[in-house]
Amino acid sequence: MKDLGESLRARGMRLTPQRERIIDAIQVLGHATPDGLAVAVGRDGGPGLSLSTIYRNLEALEEVGVVSHTHLGHHSPTYHLFDHADHLHLVCLSCGVVIESAVTTADPFVGNLLALHGFVADVKHMAIHGWCAACSALATPVKEP
């Protein structure tokens, strides 16, 4: 990632301490939900951040390309650093575990979609749901998280 301050300034945005703390927290957490971030940021020594600041900044940072988000399930959009975005997410509907897999795993599928529909797929954006090895062995699929 280039210099964060510059990327922001290039767009008329500013580098505030809040933004730095949010990024640090995302880095520590790997995948972070907005209110998971609120909690994490509260633990970094500084004062807590307002939820609205978090929401607004996630949006801003995403625009600048520093973070991106994925939908792991019903509720949670989760954010991660853009650098760390190069994998797709497998979410177990039974136990909720999140597995990361190389994007290349999806290459043949992505190729099919392009060939058949002219559709350029971003497989990373939404998680793939299903059942992990352990849970599918038990063969007792349960409801969604």
Place this chain on the structure above:
Amino acid sequence: MKDLGESLRARGMRLTPQRERIIDAIQVLGHATPDGLAVAVGRDGGPGLSLSTIYRNLEALEEVGVVSHTHLGHHSPTYHLFDHADHLHLVCLSCGVVIESAVTTADPFVGNLLALHGFVADVKHMAIHGWCAACSALATPVKEP
């Protein structure tokens, strides 16, 4: 789909007019969000249904296996008849169009996931995001719906 009334009764559930109207509306709409259903059901001649009735029944009907839902995006879980569930959804991040594709399109991908991770994928449950032919031609990807 076998007899709906029986499937319900077999589980101690009842076949109410509301449930029939909800199913009819889903059939008409193809893909329906909870409050899209509220509107649609309001147009079928009868009185409107309470939103809570709709939510509760979608859950009930899903348990019985009559309908299932998919996440097309941030917000909307969308419901369809189980019969109509045999395709995966491609959602354009730019124009929002929803394309349906055969599940077999994903077979190689699903096979990879099973081989690499022992993960049994349900590719239908979450939509695949990306850019449709028209929008990717314009090469101006925009934000999420």
Place this chain on the structure above:
DNA sequence: TTGAATGCAAAAAATTTGCATATTG
């Protein structure tokens, strides 16, 4: 008749917005 289902209103959760104040560049 009796337990399941409905409707309404109130409660929760998750985001978004308005606005005065503080801060960055």
Place this chain on the structure above:
DNA sequence: CAATATGCAAATTTTTTGCATTCAA
């Protein structure tokens, strides 16, 4: 100094829940 960000509180939006009443079987 000017314009962007912040914090707080209030407004939205979406879904869930409690409870008295109604209705299917």
